[in-house]
Amino acid sequence: MALQARDALWASGHDESVEVNQRALIDKVLARYSGEFTVFRELLQNSDDAQSKSVEIRFETKQHIEARSSSSLQTDIDSAGRSLPDLKTTNVHQWTFKNNGIVFRNEDWSRLKKIAEGNPDEEKIGAFGVGFYSLFSVTEEPFVTSGGQWMGFYWKDKKDQLFARRGNLPDTDGPPDGWTSFEMLLREPAPIPVAFDFTRFLASSITFMSYLSEISVYFDDKRLVKLSKTSSLPKQLKMPQGIQTSSKLKVMNITNLKSTPLHIKAEVLAVVHSSGTEKPPPPSATKSVKPPSSGGFFSSLFAGFPGVNTPQRSSTPAVPQPQTPPVNPLSVIENSVLLSIFTADVDVRLERKITAELHRSTKKNPPSKLKYELIYTGKDQYDASKKEDEQQSFITGSIFQGLRADLEGTGSARVFIGHATGQTTGIGGHMSSRFIPTVERESIDLMDRNVAIWNRELLFVGGVLARAAYELELRDVQMSWDGALSPSSSDLKPELRSWLIDKSIHALRFFTFHQSTPSAEVSSLLESAFFTSSGNNFTLLSTVGVRNISEIRLPDPSFSFLKQLPVVPEEVMTEARPMVTALQHRQLIKPITFDDVLKELRSRPLDEADLIACMEWWVKINGDGNHTRYTSIRTQLLDAAVLTMSPGTLEEKIIPLNTIRTFLNPRNQQLAGIPPNAPLPEHMLPFSISKKFSPDALLTSFGFRELTLVEWLQHLCSSSAISAKPEFDLNLSAPWAEQVLGVLARAWPTLADESKGQIVSILGKKTCIPTTNGLKVPAETYFANANIFHDLPVVTLPSGASIKSSMERVLTSLGVRKHVDLQIIFTRMIKTNEWTIPDLIKYLVSVQSTLSADEWQRLKLTAAFSPEVKDADNPTKRFRASELYEPLDVFRHLGLPVIDWGNQYKWRSTSVEAKFLFELGLRRYPPLRTLVNLCASSSPDIRSSAFQYLIDNVDTKYKDYQPADYKNDKFIPALKDGKPYLGSLDEVYANSEWVAFGFPVLAPTAKQFASKLHIRDNPPSSLLVELLRKTAPKDVLEATKWFEILAGHLADLNSPQLNQLSQMPIVPIPQAKGGIKHLQPVQCYFGRASQDNFHSKLFTFIDFGALANNFLSACGAKKEPNVDEIAQMLLADPFKFYDAAGGPNNFLNELRNIAVNRRGLTSTTLARLKKSPVLLGSQRKLLKNEKVAQGNDYDDEEWELQYDLKRPDQIIVADDANALQLFGNSLFCAPQEDILEDFYVYLGSRRLSSIVKEDHKTSVEVPRSKTAQAMRDLILERLPLFLHEYTHAKTKVSFNWLNGDGNFVVKTFGKLTVTKSLFYGDLRLTKSQDASAVAKRFGYGPIQLWLAENVQQDMYEVATSLNRLFFESPKANDALLFMTILSTDLRSLKRRGYNVDRILREQRVKRQAAEDAEKARAQALAQAQAPTPPLMSKPPQPSIPGMFPPTETPPQTLPNPAATSTSLRNPIPVPEKEFHDDKVVSKVRPQSIINQMQQFKNRFTGKHGTDVPDHDGPSFPTTTSLPLPLGNSPQRPNSHRNPTQGATPISNIHANIDMAVRACRPESGSLLRNREHMQQVKETLDEGYCDISGRAGDLKQIGQMGEVSVYLSEEVPQIDTFMATKRNSMARFIYIMKDLGEIYKLPLTSMHIFYDLGGGLIAFNRNGSIFLNLRYFEAWHDADVAAGNTSAAYISWFFTLAHEIAHNLVQPHNSEHEFYFSAICEKHIMDLQRKLHNDRKDL
Secondary structure: OOHHHHHHHHHOOOOOOOOOOHHHHHHHHHHOOOOOOHHHHHHHHHHHHOOOOEEEEEEEOHHHHHHHHOOOOHHHHHHHHOOOOOOOOOEEEEEEEEEOOOOOOHHHHHHHOOOOOOOOOOOOOOOOOOOHHHHHHOEOOOEEEEOOEEEEEEEHHHOOOEEEEEEEOOOOOOOOOOOEEEEEEEEEEEEOOOHHHHHHHHHHHHHOOOOOOEEEEEEOOEEEEEEEEEEOOOEEEOOOOOOOOEOOOOOEEEEEEEEEEEEEEEEEEHHHHHOOOOOOOOOOOOOOOOOOOOOOOOOOOOOOOOOOOOOOOOOOOOOOOOOOOOOOOOOEEEEEEEEEEEEEEEEEOOOHHHHHHHHHHHOOOOOOEEEEEEEEOOHHHHHHHHHHHHHOOOOOOOOOOOOOOOOOOOOOOEEEOOOEEEEEOOOOOOEEOOOOEOOOOOOEOOOOHHHHHHHHHHHHHHHHHHHHHHHHHHHHHHHHHHHHOEOOEOOOOHHHHHHHHHHHHHHHHHOOOOOOOOOHHHHHHHHHHHHHOOOOOOEEEEOOEEEEHHHOEEOOHHHOOOOOOOEOOHHHHHHOHHHHHHHHHOOOOEEOOHHHHHHHHHHOOEOHHHHHHHHHHHHHHOOOOOOOOOHHHHHHHHHHOEEEEOOOOOOOEEEEHHHOOEEOOOOOHHHOOOOOOOOOOOOEOOHHHHOOOOHHHHHHHHOOEEOOHHHHHHHHOOHHHHHHOHHHOOOOOHHHHHHHHHHHHHHHHHOOHHHHHHHHHHHOOOOOEEEOOEEEOHHHOEOHHHOOOOOOOEEOOOOOOOOOHHHHHHHHHHOOEOOOOHHHHHHHHHHOOOOOHHHHHHHHHHHHHHOOHHHHHHHHHOOOEOEOOOOOOOOOOOEOHHHOEOOOHHHHHOOOOEEOOOOOOOOOOOOHHHHHHHHHOOEOOOOHHHHHHHHOOOOHHHHHHHHHHHHHHOOOOOOOOOHHHHOOOEEEEEEEOOEEEEEEOOOOEOOHHHHHHOOOEEOHHHHHHOOOOOOOOOOOHHHHHHHHHHOOOOOHHHHHHHHHHHHOOHHHOOHHHHHHHHOOOOEEEEOOOOOEEEEOHHHEEOOOOOOHHHHOOOOEEOOOOHHHHHHHHHOOOEOOOOHHHHHHHHHHOHHHHHHHHOOHHHHHHHHHHHHHOHHHOOHHHHHHHOOOOOEEEEEEEEOOOOOOOOOOOHHHOOEEEEEEEEOHHHOEEOOOHHHHHHHHHHOOEOOOOHHHHHHHHHHOOEEHHHHEEEEEEEOOEOOOOHHHHHHHHHHHHHHHHHHHHOOOOOOOOOHHHHOOOOOEEEEEEOOEEEEEEEEEOOEEEEEEEEEOEEEEEOOOOOEEEEEEOOOOOOHHHHHHHHHHHHOOOOOHHHHHHHHHHHHOOHHHHHHOOOOHHHHHHHHHHHHHHHHHHHHHHHHHHHHHHOOOOOOOOOOOOOOOOOOOOOOOOOOOOOOOOOOOOEEEEOOOOOOEEEEEOOEEEEEOOOOOHHHHHHHHHHHHHOOOOOOOOOOOOOOOOOOOOOOOOHHHOOOOOOOOOOOOOOOOOHHHHHHHHHHHHHOOOOOOOOOOOOHHHOOOOHHHOOOOOOOOOOOOOOEEEEEEEOOEEEEEEOOOOOHHHHHHHOHHHHHHHHHHHHHHHHHHOOOHHHEEEEEOOOOOEEEEEEOOEEEEEHHHHHHHOHHHHHOOOOHHHHHHHHHHHHHHHHOOOOOOOOHHHHHHHHHHHHHHHHHHHHHHHHHHHHO
16 A cells, blocks of 8 residues: 555544453463462562561451451450360461561552552562562452551453552551551462461562561461561672682672571471472482593693593482371471571672663663672581481471472572572572562563573673682681691591581582573573673592592592592592583593602602502503503602602611612522522612513513523622621622622523623623632633632632533633733743843744734833833832833934843844834834924934934825914024024914014015914914003004004904904094003094094094004094084083083084984993983073063063083973963973974973973953854864875874864853963973963863853964874974965955865865765664575685685675784685586695785785685774884984895895894794894885784684694684594694795694684784694685695795795885885795605605
């Protein structure tokens, strides 16, 4: 139907009311109130909302009502004396409910008759406005009285419309003052509710009531029940550390925690107990659930180790109930219960939208503060309640049974909203808070979206409160446990330990979460908050006390040797199994691990029994062929275990298990003969332990091997064994030596040759052979048949036993001789002097073929030869052959000892005798050391002969001559100071010019041999430097000579040495008054500049001739002083510097020079300039002889300037002309030049505007001022013209912002007064003056311009005041320009060249564009929030980086959000597709590396590519990789290209690249701060701009694989299984990353893996840490890499890493970043090519 037609029809119609069937409406509402005691539940809640202290509930029979209405009192008395009728069958006609709360007000009476209009008070529970109408479920006409008024309800004409009538009570009627009564005449008479059940309901209801403390129930006039509640003083509690106090969405925050003891007393007639339902039998024990496997014992090392099995508990049969004895029904039975109420005070902060929605649902605003309460029944209270319940004589049990902790999970613990609801909590106690229920108040509303947010947040608070209560209970257990421990004992008394364990079990069972009803989500949300509010922390009782759950392990009988490891007590495992299972499901508690074993083994030594148990455990897990699996970690076990033998005794011994290598096998025949008391090696496992295990178990499980005979002998011969037991010393005890030889004799036939050789090596040099001359070395002993001299040591056993064949074989192998040693014969012959040396040598030559190698060695060492020249003191002294020389005359002349060959035989060097002596060591020429010593002899003849012998033979016999070995020997003939001198190689030089420096030079006769002896021509440069340091030239003449010589040897001086010389006072400067002063070369200058006359007063100028000046120039002397030297001269004496300058003009010229070239100043000089009085300041002084005009007319004043040198902080920069006029005569100001002002500020001078505070006083504001509106319009009209001309600084606010509503306000006042105050040092000055305009801004609020009505507006003041708010540092010229634009009409401005039309038009276009963009963003946001219809086809998979999308794909773009990190985002190109058998296969065309590189660059620079919009990108920014603040960014030298400069050296580019790679670091590293050290590369300066975006802080580290950390986005589910699920793909990714890291020399720890579910983020650089997206690797390359094709992966991620490394140098995606990206790729591209070539070759 057309809209016009519908409107016409509407206009022709008439209105009709909508009718409501009120009876049907109330019936439908009541139909939802299905709970028991609904009427009383609502009335009790209303009473508590009315702050009632007491409530009376009366059930009245018809007879009692009639009697009460009559005037006869005797009836009441008679009825009071009657017994009670049967409560189960006697009908009552009326219920009356009374409370003594606040009486009804008019608004209460009005709201009472309105359906669905709840109590608007947010502090009250009532919400929906239908609670009162629950009374209609039992009565037709409820009657209410309160405060002297009444209201009755009735159905008019007995139909469907409900009416109410209201009136005043007569003075004689109604309840007592202050009571409100609800009378309900029952629709049909009926018995009262089950009395005992009703009483139990009241006992539960009164618990959480805020005000209600007493409830009485009457049957007629008999009081059946009285309940009284009293609370003790609350105890403030501190929230346990580490528990989260805010709810999940930060809506609610716990601000306080307290515990309140609550006592409820009940006085109940016995008849009430007899009228209730029977109490249920005790529930059976919960069947334990098998926990999930939480990983194996070696979960940190291997997977699949079997878990821990815990026995299950069987059900407990019900106990039969005893029969109830008869009781007087009118007797009063008193009961009481003591509870603990944990209360959390909660602050609430809701968004306005949710608050409005909740108000719509509940008809009231949600409270800003609320309480959350939890009933906790402690162990002692619970046991007392159970005991009282068991002692009850009634089958109904205790009326407080509903308040007792529900440890069995039967569902008796409810959620209270002032009163109990039908919703159970799932834990052992009731909870109460401001939940929003469903209308019928039976359950919590989790269906309505906004109400669900409130209730879920509140349930989170409940979980936190439950966790806090649990932690506090466990803290009490911990304090009791720790307090009972004594310093001498770590064990508790059994009864105390049992009580504390029971208390902990009670808490665990209380907070075990069972499924709640009717909504299981309630317990689920509570449980989630309970466990997640404290991270992975959880407090639990262990066998050693209360510990964090991370320290506790599940028990395992296999680890009986772990005495200190906290494990779950068996009682807890049995009685609190559901909670333990829940902890296992959450992986909070784990079985014992290998690390736990190592930790305890490292903390204490094990006794013998514990070590055996430990070893049995290890043997067990190594069984079934598993020993090879654990070989790699066996070393850790052996390193950790320490055995203590005989602890506490003198024989106590500590044995680290890693020192054990062997064990004694008693079945080994080779060791069978070892005596039982024989010493055994330290590396052998004690036999008392090894006998418990089989040799195979010790070998396979521990790597121990059997002790060998060789090892035993090695131990016997060790010093430790000998010192421990001297009676077992082979060198001293012949009987013991015989026993050892006997063991060897028995084992010798079975020993391998290698073992025999080792035994010979061990005993061959030991005095272990018993002989007739005592114990001897085997080589010195003989068998009996070789004793030809009858005094030789012959083998003789102490026992007298004969030497059998087996023993003889051992002795022969050890070296016992069967014939006499020839050396003995030689020695004895020589001692008799019967043979001459020639005779002896001839004999030895004849038998030399029979001499053994040992005999040859002994002969060489025997002093058997005499010299020709005998020692006068010892003429019989003999020498070894090596100590004598062959008998030649040359050696005799040198005084060397020659062998005594006698005159009988002529010496011939070629004879066999001479060759034999030469082989024995007879010298044929003296050693070089001996010859050098002879050259230094005091005898001139020997010295001359020796030097000539050295010269003649140095090239033949002394080829090993090394000058360094003799550099300190004085044996070189030289001249020093014109005299002969014997010098060393280290001090004599061949070049004679060094005589001028006092060095010895080679004698003229020996100059020809300088090269043979390697004598240096010149002294080393270090020696020359040291000489100049100690001895400077004494005058100019000597200095000229020295410097000319040194100038010829500049090449020998390195840079550090020249630097040293530059700092030495070696330049002699004649003084005007006589004498010489030595200066450093750096303090001297050669040339003359234009300021010679001035600089000559400050600096020293020299001239030693061209050659000498070359040397001084190399040492640092300069042509003229540089800026740092001028600054240092200024710092040395500023006032002398000023005097030398001759006045302020020259002084300021020098300051300008320093300012312009301040980059040449060192940091030390700059620091000194900032603290020294080196700056020239001027102060204005008014001429005293001039008359100053009145009225502050500055035009008539004359000033003079006074100058002084001040520190930078004592001088101000006059950037405020007005303030300068006011305070200038009290301040020293900087010269008003931009260069000098910037320099003064750089050194620390403050700007005048920063120290002047401006206060404004105004008169009354002029409302609706046309002047203000006109000024605002004028400014907004002309401001674009001014901003267009203002280009040298950025404005604080944009014109568009200023033009917005409320951002620029102009006000007019009657008068404006400006008070300027100067606070500077000790100055406190204040000046006031009238103003025509003042601009102000408070914080980030609007800019306000105040105008004065009493004076004409000064546009200069307007411009000046606004410029201070527009710009950081406004200039005076800026104000003049702005003033001109404001005060000149547009036509004049146009004539002056201002493009008025164009500029204003551009501004309008920009504003329109901004408005259109805002509308477009709003539309895009609305479309994004709208549900997206499903597509028929699947989205394309991401392809290889750099590929172009198909040409038929239209480009799409979306605006990127502003962000602040460097990241690499994927444009998600669509790959080409082939269709084979209905399968879509991504097809990648092969490309060269160069093409890949170019396409990769295009993708990030936005050139030639097509971007696909990123719909799943991250919604948050990260920090930048180079967070350099704008104010402190380093000055970049020459940031504009100079076309005349040459190309940047490639070394500079490579240095920057290396620095970028080194800047990469692990995520925990600090920020990159070294960009200022980059070498400037001018090719990078053509900068562009590209938006960059990335991730922020939603990546959480979940683990580590090798050296690579793995991070996961928050939206990824199943975090716990991610590492296992992605293990293979991550391993392949890390394989690629590792190889690329080697190419870039990038540590693997600097690269990280992250994973998200969507978006175009491939990689990003966060503070130098590189993150790579596993999702893109899996999509692009994982399948290829798994198949062995790695080329594409290497190429793609090679460029990805280059891109991110370049961000360590350049933050934005501009041309500079592109330059470095290309440079990095080019530097490493060949390494990549080699890698790809090698991979192809391997394939």
